[in-house]
Amino acid sequence: MAAEQTAPSSRLPRALARRVGRDVPAALTRYRVMAWVVGVLLAVLxxxxxxxxxxxxxxxxxxxxxxxxxxxxxxxxxxxxxxALRARWTLRGTVLILVAGTVPLLSFVAERIATRKTRAGERV
Incomplete structure (x- = not known):
């Protein structure tokens, strides 16, 4: 009974984690690899x-x-x-992550933030 009376915001991360489900880990791995590849190439450039x-x-x-x-x-x-579609990121978060791939060394920071939040079931 007490679990049903919790505020909607306290249920959001668990509900979001259940909703994003199976396909997110593979998509997250692909994203992480590409973020590192793009970040290293941009740094070398x-x-x-x-x-x-x-x-x-x-x-x-x-x-x-x-x-x-x-x-x-x-x-x-x-x-x-x-x-972003699979994990239901916000439009603002998605755009910031995409822009981070164009700034040297920022893609590494953005990748860590996106990974941490996505694994926690939070929206970026």
């Missing part, structure tokens, strides 16, 4: 390739790493959207 372009006049690394990051960001975008 900004910390290695761009300085090489301007210091040593080598344009090859920027072209290769930049193109790889662009294509893999598209895959990251799809995996993040898939997870």
């Amino acid at each position: 900004f910390l290695v390739a761009v300085p090489l372009k301007y210091a040593a006049d080598l344009e090859g690394p920027v072209a290769v790493i930049g193109t790889a990051h662009g294509w893999l960001y598209a895959v990251f975008f799809l995996t993040a959207c898939d997870l």
